[in-house]
Amino acid sequence: MSASSTTDVGGLVLSRPASKLRVWWPGVVASLAWAATAWVTAELEDLGDWERTGMLVWIFAVVAGGALLATLAYGVFGRLPQRVQRKGPWLVALALFFGVWELFAAKLGILPQPFFPPPQALLEVFTDDYAKLGISVLYSMKLYASGYVLGGLIGFATGVSVGWSRAVGYWVHPLLRFVGPLPATAWLPIAFFAFPTSGSASVFLVGLATFFPTTILTWSGVAAVPQAYYDVARTLGASRRFQIFKVAIPAAMPHVFVGLFMGLGSSFAVLVVAEMLGVKAGLGWYLQWAQGWAAYANMYSALLVMSLLCSGMITLLFSVRDRLLGWQKGLVKW
Amino acid sequence: MVSPALKPQPGARIDIHDVSHSFDLDGRALPVLDSVHISAEPGEFVALLGPSGCGKSTLLRLVAGLEPPTQGSVLQNGATITTPDPSRVVVFQDPTLFPWRTVWDNVALGLEAQGLIRSQRHRVDEALLLVGLTAFAKAFPHQLSGGMAQRVSLARALVNQPSLLILDEPLGKLDSLTRLSMQSEIVSLWQREGFTVLMVTHDVEEALFMANRIIVFSERPARVAAEIRIDRDYPRHRGDPYLAELRREALRLLGLDASW
Numbered sequence: 236m237s238a239s240s241t242t243d244v245g246g247l248v249l250s251r252p253a254s255k256l257r258v259w260w261p262g263v264v265a266s267l268a269w270a271a272t273a274w275v276t277a278e279l280e281d282l283g284d285w286e287r288t289g290m291l292v293w294i295f296a297v298v299a300g301g302a303l304l305a306t307l308a309y310g311v312f313g314r315l316p317q318r319v320q321r322k323g324p325w326l327v328a329l330a331l332f333f334g335v336w337e338l339f340a341a342k343l344g345i346l347p348q349p350f351f352p353p354p355q356a357l358l359e360v361f362t363d364d365y366a367k368l369g370i371s372v373l374y375s376m377k378l379y380a381s382g383y384v385l386g387g388l389i390g391f392a393t394g395v396s397v398g399w400s401r402a403v404g405y406w407v408h409p410l411l412r413f414v415g416p417l418p419a420t421a422w423l424p425i426a427f428f429a430f431p432t433s434g435s436a437s438v439f440l441v442g443l444a445t446f447f448p449t450t451i452l453t454w455s456g457v458a459a460v461p462q463a464y465y466d467v468a469r470t471l472g473a474s475r476r477f478q479i480f481k482v483a484i485p486a487a488m489p490h491v492f493v494g495l496f497m498g499l500g501s502s503f504a505v506l507v508v509a510e511m512l513g514v515k516a517g518l519g520w521y522l523q524w525a526q527g528w529a530a531y532a533n534m535y536s537a538l539l540v541m542s543l544l545c546s547g548m549i550t551l552l553f554s555v556r557d558r559l560l561g562w563q564k565g566l567v568k569w
Numbered sequence: 570m571v572s573p574a575l576k577p578q579p580g581a582r583i584d585i586h587d588v589s590h591s592f593d594l595d596g597r598a599l600p601v602l603d604s605v606h607i608s609a610e611p612g613e614f615v616a617l618l619g620p621s622g623c624g625k626s627t628l629l630r631l632v633a634g635l636e637p638p639t640q641g642s643v644l645q646n647g648a649t650i651t652t653p654d655p656s657r658v659v660v661f662q663d664p665t666l667f668p669w670r671t672v673w674d675n676v677a678l679g680l681e682a683q684g685l686i687r688s689q690r691h692r693v694d695e696a697l698l699l700v701g702l703t704a705f706a707k708a709f710p711h712q713l714s715g716g717m718a719q720r721v722s723l724a725r726a727l728v729n730q731p732s733l734l735i736l737d738e739p740l741g742k743l744d745s746l747t748r749l750s751m752q753s754e755i756v757s758l759w760q761r762e763g764f765t766v767l768m769v770t771h772d773v774e775e776a777l778f779m780a781n782r783i784i785v786f787s788e789r790p791a792r793v794a795a796e797i798r799i800d801r802d803y804p805r806h807r808g809d810p811y812l813a814e815l816r817r818e819a820l821r822l823l824g825l826d827a828s829w
Contacts, residue, residue: 461665463663463665464667466635466661466665467661467678469653470653470654470657470659471655471658471729472654472655472679472729473678473682474682477681481682485667485669485670488669560669562668562669
């Protein structure tokens with residue numbers, strides 16, 4: 236054992252392990268990298284006139300301090316919560332990303348201004364324009380939630396009826412075949428004059444974009460239920476109602492969630508386009524407005540918010556799915 | 570196992586009366602059953618033995634009421650069977666458990682479908698006790714072995730206190746050790762509960778070990794070729810020379826005695 240030292244104490248030979256220094260290297264590197272980023276931000280001259288450079292330095296410094304604290308905690312306790320420890324390498328990568336961005340955009344001018352604003356410009360949008368941005372998020376969410384829930388529910392009901400009943404299938408299948416594949420955005424011009432308000436038109440479009448994949452996947456889910464399940468249910472005395480609600484629908488749920496997931500993406504696209512073209516509020520409108528003023532920092536901020544929203548909604552959908560479909564093996568983790 | 574309180578209902582009398590049946594195969598009729606005539610006394614254990622694909626399983630579907638026969642009729646205690654009914658439950662070759670339901674909820678299925686679950690929850694616990702799976706009540710089907718899953722499907726049938734248990738090769742997909750132990754288990758359940766059993770199998774030893782009577786079918790379209798009565802008390806012993814003698818006869822009736 237090379238890591239132990241022997242000491243001769245009054246004839247007794249004590250063997251003890253050398254105090255082994257436990258170092259969380261990702262934490263060490265991350266602390267240094269964030270500190271360096273903060274230093275670059277503070278010490279080098281800004282090329283433009285940005286007001287939040289000071290605040291940005293503080294934020295970088297706080298992150299550096301946090302990384303240092305985590306590193307010290309690791310030294311003391313020998314480990315960190317799994318969730319924190321796993322993110323170590325990412326913490327380093329993010330420091331490098333922000334450092335390079337700051338350097339190239341604000342200090343060296345390698346990224347042309349004003350098209351690629353530095354981090355402090357985005358920070359300024361969040362500190363100064365949060366009210367307008369927040370309202371836009373609320374408007375978008377309101378539109379989106381109404382459209383998505385409506386489209387999802389109607390799609391689910393349609394899918395179950397088409398999958399279950401031959402008669403419904405006979406009439407609805409052709410409609411689905413011809414109307415379904417049309418991109419919902421193609422309806423935009425018609426929807427805007429056919430509906431009383433641009434808001435209700437957007438709800439319709441978002442609903443339509445959700446409806447189609449949800450219907451098709453629910454339908455295929457119901458159609459794929461093995462005949463044996465119904466045989467079992469029938470011999471146990473199940474009514475038709477029981478067979479639909481307790482056999483067909485639960486068996487189809489994994490498919491339904493795939494449909495809802497697909498609907499999530501396509502309907503968000505429709506929402507943004509609708510807001511850019513007609514609705515006078517929401518994130519799509521904010522993007523359009525920012526472009527009109529050549530406010531590039533605002534555009535990037537709005538994009539960032541959008542990506543967080545979309546990701547958040549997928550997280551929400553997946554956690555609902557995980558609760559409902561915990562019986563399935565090998566679910567994808569979001 | 571402590572005595573479960575599933576009250577035995579008297580077994581049903583089953584009359585399969587001159588039943589012929591055919592499938593519609595691209596517009597052509599494919600006959601699978603030809604004038605089948607079988608009766609089962611209340612509480613009797615009847616095994617249906619025959620070559621694979623001869624139409625035995627179809628006969629069970631007719632008895633269960635899942636399909637109407639093309640010709641003839643199937644009677645339960647003198648009344649024609651037209652629809653499925655929980656007094657006649659089927660255990661299929663595949664356990665066909667619902668993967669989204671726990672073991673307990675799978676067993677509860679029949680009571681739930683009949684609207685009895687609120688008042689009769691204890692029957693589910695008793696059925697699980699009966700098949701020795703109380704500890705697995707909260708498990709999901711994908712966590713069970715094949716033998717355990719088939720026991721759950723047995724419990725799902727027994728919870729309805731059937732007067733006729735229809736077994737469609739229930740042990741066909743199990744490994745041979747599990748198979749032997751479940752044969753004994755089913756026999757003791759049958760003796761305790763008193764229902765009538767119709768069991769399709771193509772395992773001669775299984776039929777001899779479990780049944781009062783064996784009906785031997787011909788090739789498709791299935792006709793009753795012979796009947797073997799087994800006068801032996803339970804529990805039976807697999808090495809019994811009497812059973813060995815009957816085994817030879819059964820194989821001869823199936824045209825397989827050359828290898829014996």
